[in-house]
Amino acid sequence: MPIQHLSKDAILKQIIESTPAPKIAFEYVEDPARNRIYLALLESIVSQQISVKAADSIFARFLALFPDGYPHPEQLLAKTPEELRTAGLSGQKGRYLQSVAEFALQNPMTNAHLDPMTDEEIVQYLLPIKGVGRWTVEMLLMFVLDRPDVFPIDDLVIRQKMVLAYGLTETGRPLYKRLHEIAGAWRPHRSLASRYLWRWKPGGGTREAL
Structure with missing residues (x-):
């Protein structure tokens, strides 16, 4: 035990x-139309260096920019810096969010792809994304992928x-x-x-x- x-x-x-x-940990059901790993990375970037309350408010406004409340990578990349700023995002965070979208279009980010990897392999796989550091990936490992041995x-x-x-x-x-x-x-x-x-x-x- x-x-x-x-x-x-x-x-x-x-x-x-x-x-x-x-x-x-909440038991997630995989939804091909809404990648929770992708979404968690976006939310983590929005949350960087601001309070939880502010982050929740900005992320909600960010999601509201998209017709079905989900920032599909193609739609996110089509947003202008001005549009992203209306949600309360800085120019830098907007670029980081679009970096996640670019990665998601070119690389699989599903549980099926990541589950066979070790924790460190997942860290190295996601680190090339601008705005995503080791700590961010470790939080993903712990709270989204439910990995048991992250320090x-x-x-x-x-x-x-x-x-x-x-x-x-x-x-x-x-x-x-x-x-x-x-x-x-x-x-x-x-x-x-x-x-x-x-x-x-x-x-x-x-x-x-x-």
Whole structure:
């Protein structure tokens, strides 16, 4: 059982016992007309460096630009920068969104294509898209593809929570090395451990939606 395995780490065991369980991943039904991987990448770009509330509002306005509420790649590429700005998107984000659309037209982005790949192979497959970094793909792996052993070390909150929980004093590369060592004991359930860390608050309470 994942919880039993993770609880072998005494510190993580305390975090798990004091933190509500993360929400169960939603079971998606594949819809050939609406690629959820493609859509998740678009939403992640819209969400970059703005609040959740603002991102939700802008993404809703972005979807409303399309007749059926879905940004088919051909339709997205046909949008002018001015049209995309009416949804609240910056010029740069508009270009990033169209980069995802270009990739989607030239490369398969379905579960059937990605499922046989390892996590790292998926990262390398999607990184050429402008505006998509490793962290973005790791979030896709965890929350869309439901991969069980992702450790998003580039996530600032994950690093901060681990430094606090484990009383770490290292910085820079030594810190990254130590974090990987600690998380290595959580394999093959690092995604679940990370989700507990996101929700954990030493003073009580939880982060929602993770």
